[in-house]
Each structure stands twice: as structure tokens, then as C-alpha cells.
Amino acid sequence: xxxxxxxxxxxxxxVEAIRFLLAxxxxxxxxxxxxxxAMDAVAKHRPDLIVLDVMLPKRSGFDILRDLRAxxxxxxxxxxxxxARGQSKDREMAEQYGVSRFMTKPFSNTxxxxxxxxxxxx
Amino acid sequence: MAxxxxxxxxxxxxxxxxxxxxxxxxxxxxxxxISASYLNLIEHNRRRIAGKLLVDIAAVLxxxxxxxxxxxxxxxxxxxxxxxxxxxxxxxxVGDFASRFPGWAQHLTHSQKRVTELERTVExxxxxxxxxxxxxxxxxxxxxxxxxxxxxxxILAGGGNLDAVWQERFQKNIxxxxxxxxxxxxxxVQYLDGAGRPDQGxxxxxxxxxxxxxxxxxxxxxxxxxxxxxxxxxxIAQEIVRDSKDLRSDGTRARMMRHLLExxxxxxxxxxxxxLQAAAECNWDPLxxxxxxxxxxxxxxxxxxxLPATSPAGGIGLVGCDGAGNLTFxxxxxxxxxxxxxxxxxxxxxxxxxxxxxSMLVHDVSQSQGRGSEDVPRFTALSCGVQTLPExxxxxxxxxxxxxxxxxxxxxxxDTAPPFIDAGASCRICLQAACPARREAAxxxxxxxxxxx
Numbered sequence: 001x002x003x004x005x006x007x008x009x010x011x012x013x014x015v016e017a018i019r020f021l022l023a024x025x026x027x028x029x030x031x032x033x034x035x036x037x038a039m040d041a042v043a044k045h046r047p048d049l050i051v052l053d054v055m056l057p058k059r060s061g062f063d064i065l066r067d068l069r070a071x072x073x074x075x076x077x078x079x080x081x082x083x084a085r086g087q088s089k090d091r092e093m094a095e096q097y098g099v100s101r102f103m104t105k106p107f108s109n110t111x112x113x114x115x116x117x118x119x120x121x122x
Numbered sequence: 123m124a125x126x127x128x129x130x131x132x133x134x135x136x137x138x139x140x141x142x143x144x145x146x147x148x149x150x151x152x153x154x155x156i157s158a159s160y161l162n163l164i165e166h167n168r169r170r171i172a173g174k175l176l177v178d179i180a181a182v183l184x185x186x187x188x189x190x191x192x193x194x195x196x197x198x199x200x201x202x203x204x205x206x207x208x209x210x211x212x213x214x215x216v217g218d219f220a221s222r223f224p225g226w227a228q229h230l231t232h233s234q235k236r237v238t239e240l241e242r243t244v245e246x247x248x249x250x251x252x253x254x255x256x257x258x259x260x261x262x263x264x265x266x267x268x269x270x271x272x273x274x275x276x277i278l279a280g281g282g283n284l285d286a287v288w289q290e291r292f293q294k295n296i297x298x299x300x301x302x303x304x305x306x307x308x309x310x311v312q313y314l315d316g317a318g319r320p321d322q323g324x325x326x327x328x329x330x331x332x333x334x335x336x337x338x339x340x341x342x343x344x345x346x347x348x349x350x351x352x353x354x355x356x357x358i359a360q361e362i363v364r365d366s367k368d369l370r371s372d373g374t375r376a377r378m379m380r381h382l383l384e385x386x387x388x389x390x391x392x393x394x395x396x397x398l399q400a401a402a403e404c405n406w407d408p409l410x411x412x413x414x415x416x417x418x419x420x421x422x423x424x425x426x427x428x429l430p431a432t433s434p435a436g437g438i439g440l441v442g443c444d445g446a447g448n449l450t451f452x453x454x455x456x457x458x459x460x461x462x463x464x465x466x467x468x469x470x471x472x473x474x475x476x477x478x479x480x481s482m483l484v485h486d487v488s489q490s491q492g493r494g495s496e497d498v499p500r501f502t503a504l505s506c507g508v509q510t511l512p513e514x515x516x517x518x519x520x521x522x523x524x525x526x527x528x529x530x531x532x533x534x535x536x537d538t539a540p541p542f543i544d545a546g547a548s549c550r551i552c553l554q555a556a557c558p559a560r561r562e563a564a565x566x567x568x569x570x571x572x573x574x575x
Contacts, residue, residue, distance in 0.1 A: 011269075
């Protein structure tokens with residue numbers, strides 16, 4: 001059975017491209033576009049991996065990551081964070097909260113696919 | 123004292139310059155039309171030298187007279203010390219340096235000023251890059267759209283068996299994102315453009331306005347004609363503001379505009395010809411002028427400080443401050459320096475005037491900084507504090523103080539000598555040893571300086 005990736009990202013065209021890429025790679029892709037209800041989406045879809053944008057409407061990706069790491073079910077779930085600001089500050093914060101991987105926009109499709117594959121295998 | 127001051131003195135500089143040129147004392151004396159023994163006295167500071175003789179000697183020595191005269195030189199030395207750091211071992215030879223290489227010394231002070239300005243710019247810009255929400259949003263937008271385009275185009279370029287529906291879909295997305303990118307890039311460029319002409323305070327508004335005033339020598343002939351209709355006045359003022367490259371933001375342009383319109387009111391209330399005549403008759407007494415022209419004292423003080431540079435009153439300076447002691451008006455007369463960044467010397471009677479509004483304080487001031495040298499120019503300082511009545515009940519009372527600096531010799535002295543204040547410009551560059559008002563240590567200690575000069 002195909003593994004599920006939950007893509008939490010609010011840019012529709014990025015969502016569309018990543019969804020296409022991952023689906024073609026054999027993933028079942030669920031998407032969610034808001035920060036405040038992201039934890040509900042996680043509970044609903046029970047993904048094997050999460051791709052999480054930092055800048056989301058209503059609630060930041062960092063807060064969601066913290067919640068994910070605090071909850072029993074999702075403590076070890078692989079989470080890849082996307083950010084448009086390649087600032088070391090963001091990276092440090094994400095690492096502190098326990099991110100599994102960090103990807104800076106703009107990334108290439110290959111980078112994205114490789115990263116997701118590696119995370120899934122780890 | 124004369125010995126200690128040797129590094130400063132005109133005599134020493136003449137001697138140094140002459141020796142640098144390998145010219146004998148007798149030759150210089152002959153060409154300047156004086157006796158060798160008189161020149162010897164000058165070179166050893168036993169005779170004062172100024173005026174035509176200074177100009178003649180400078181001409182023989184092929185040097186600008188200002189580089190031999192002391193006021194410029196002490197201003198230059200102050201600048202040099204101000205820019206120097208404690209770690210320069212040869213700081214006690216600053217006088218030597220400035221007299222021997224006046225051009226290089228000038229160049230160094232210009233570079234120092236420029237470095238200070240640029241450091242401030244960098245500080246503000248980096249602060250802006252880190253904290254400016256607008257810039258960070260704009261960059262985020264650009265990167266987001268670029269990411270979408272990169273992914274979509276990667277899919278299209280990837281070839282393979284992409285079906286027509288998906289193809290069309292990603293093409294449409296790219297087209298959409300490309301438009302969006304163009305817009306956000308444009309707005310980013312506009313924003314960065316604006317940042318280069320800083321509306322948000324890279325140089326302080328006060329400095330820009332000072333620079334604009336200074337460029338016009340604090341006098342605006344175009345606003346002096348009494349019969350100019352009001353609408354034309356507006357145009358003339360606007361033109362002056364528009365042509366001033368010093369004014370780099372809408373805020374400072376608007377402030378300069380207000381200054382010019384206030385200037386115009388003064389020019390109408392106190393017409394130039396009549397005012398100059400009256401001022402000479404009143405011995406440059408602002409109180410007498412205020413009563414003669416029925417004008418508020420602060421307006422008269424401004425008018426006195428903004429007469430044509432070529433008139434006898436051109437050398438009058440004016441410094442203004444607000445109730446917090448921030449300098450709000452800075453026309454520094456020759457021989458009296460007014461700090462641009464640091465706080466001013468607390469000994470200035472200007473600040474006493476804040477505490478004693480509506481009276482006119484008279485002092486005899488100089489900035490010899492305790493050196494007591496007779497060559498440091500002295501001024502009659504007339505200081506007056508004023509209060510602006512609140513706009514309505516409950517609104518704050520605003521206080522200002524102004525200090526008019528009249529070069530000694532312009533007005534006739536009175537019978538009673540006013541109290542003398544030996545002040546400085548700003549603590550950092552002040553040599554005054556035991557000053558009760560000192561806020562921070564000077565870059566140079568008094569001891570060091572005494573050894574040098």
C-alpha cells in the first residue's frame with residue numbers, strides 16, 4: 001500500500017507541483033493550506049511523512065512542529081520543513097524543535113524527491 | 123603656554139613650511155617685505171600675525187593662508203582627534219602632522235567623516251534587513267513564486283509521458299506565477315530604490331536641513347523681495363526645496379518648506395535694508411530690535427543669524443535646542459564648533475536659558491577648552507528661552523532656547539563685562555581638564571596634550 005505524505009503549504013501552485021511529483025513517485029498525497037487546523041489534518045490523514053511550510057496563514061510552521069514533537073503519536077514522524085528565508089535563524093529554530101530535514105525555497109524537483117525518499121527510508 | 127601651544131601656532135607653521143621648502147628666513151622676509159628679525163619674532167610667536175602680512179607670507183610659501191592661520195588649524199586638529207582612536211600611538215603628534223601635511227590632514231578628516239556616515243548607513247541598513255517586515259515579506263513573496271515556477275517548469279521540462287491536461291495546467295500555472303513574479307520584483311525594486319534615498323532616516327532630518335541651509339549660506343535672496351505675491355512665494359520656496367539635493371525625503375522637504383515660509387514671514391516683517399540699518403543702530407541688540415519691529419524675540423534672533431553672508435552680520439551664529447537639549451538649529455559661526463552627532467557642551471549658556479525662559483542671558487564665550495589661548499575667537503552669546511503656548515488646554519507646553527553668537531568686534535562692548543564661559547563643543551573632543559559638566563572622557567587626556575603642545 002502506498003505511503004501517505006501530508007503537504008502543509010498555502011501556495012496553490014507549489015502544492016500542485018509537489019503533489020504531482022510525489023504522486024508520480026508513488027505517494028498518496030494529502031494537502032492542507034492553513035496553520036491553525038494543521039494538527040486536525042495530521043490526526044485525520046495519519047501520514048507517514050509531513051512536508052511543512054514555515055510561513056502559513058493563522059499559525060506558523062514552527063508552532064505546528066512543536067506540537068507534533070510534543071504529541072506521543074507524532075514524536076518520531078519525519079518532518080521536512082520548507083522555508084523561503086534561508087536564514088540560519090529559521091534553520092536553528094527548526095532544528096531546536098526537532099525537524100528531520102530542512103529545505104530552502106526555491107528547490108529543484110530532484111532535491112525534493114530525493115529528500116522525501118531518504119526520509120521515508122530512514 | 124606659548125611654548126606648549128607651539129604645535130598650533132601660526133608662527134610654528136610658517137617656520138615649518140619655510141624649512142620644508144628649504145627657504146632661508148632672510149629670503150622669506152625680503153619677499154614678504156619685512157625684516158628678518160621681525161619674521162624671526164613671528165616664527166617664535168613673539169608677534170601676532172594676521173591680515174595682509176599673513177596673506178603675503180602664505181603667497182611666498184605657496185600655501186593657502188587658511189592653512190597657516192590658527193582657527194582653521196584648531197578646527198582641523200579637533201576633527202583629527204575626533205576621528206582618531208586611542209590606540210594611535212602618535213596621537214600626541216597630531217599638531218605636527220596637521221602643520222606639515224595640511225592637505226593630507228584635510229583629506230583624512232574628510233575620510234573620517236565619510237566613514238562615520240557610512241558606518242551609520244550600514245548599521246541602519248543591516249538593522250532594516252533584519253527587522254524590516256516589508257522587505258522580508260517582499261523577499262518571501264519572490265522566493266515563493268520562484269519556487270512554484272521552478273517546480274512547475276521542472277515538471278514540464280522533465281519530458282516523459284506528461285499528458286496534455288497536466289501540461290496545460292502547469293503551463294497556465296507558470297504563466298500566472300511569471301506575472302506575479304514580475305509584479306513582486308518590481309515592487310521590491312521600488313522599495314529598495316526608496317531605501318537608497320532614505321525616507322526612513324539614514325541621515326537625520328536635521329543634518330539634511332542644515333546642509334540645505336549651509337548650501338545657501340543661510341540666506342535666501344529670492345525670498346527677500348517685499349512685493350512678491352504670496353502665491354509666487356510658495357512657488358519660489360518649492361523651487362528651492364526641489365533643487366536641494368541635500369533633502370532626501372518627503373519629510374525633510376516638508377520641514378524645509380516650513381522653514382522657508384517662516385523665513386519669508388521674517389523677511390516681510392523685518393525687511394532686509396531697514397533691519398540691517400536698525401541692527402547697526404541698536405548695536406545688534408535683539409531685544410531692541412524686537413521692540414522696534416514688534417516681533418517675537420526668537421524671530422529676531424533667527425533674522426539676525428540669516429542675514430547675507432557678505433554683510434557685516436554674516437558671521438553671526440545661532441544655535442537652537444528643544445526642551446530635551448537636542449540641537450534643532452545649527453548655524454555655527456567661524457571659530458565655534460557645533461557637534462553634529464554627539465551631545466553639545468553642557469556649559470553653553472543655551473542650556474541655562476532653557477531653565478530661565480523669557481530673559482536674555484549675556485555671556486562672553488569661547489571654545490578654548492581651558493587652554494586659555496588668546497587666539498581662540500570669542501563671542502558675545504545672547505541666550506533666550508522661549509515657550510510655545512499649548513494649542514489648547516491640556517496640550518503640552520513646548521520649550522526652546524536659542525543662543526545667538528555674535529563675533530567679538532561686531533558690536534560695541536558694554537561698560538560691564540559679561541561673565542566669561544570657557545566652553546567646548548562636545549565632551550569627546552574637549553581638552554578641558556577638570557570640567558564639572560563632563561559626561562564622557564575625551565579621546566585625549568589633558569596630560570598627553572600638554573606634552574605635545
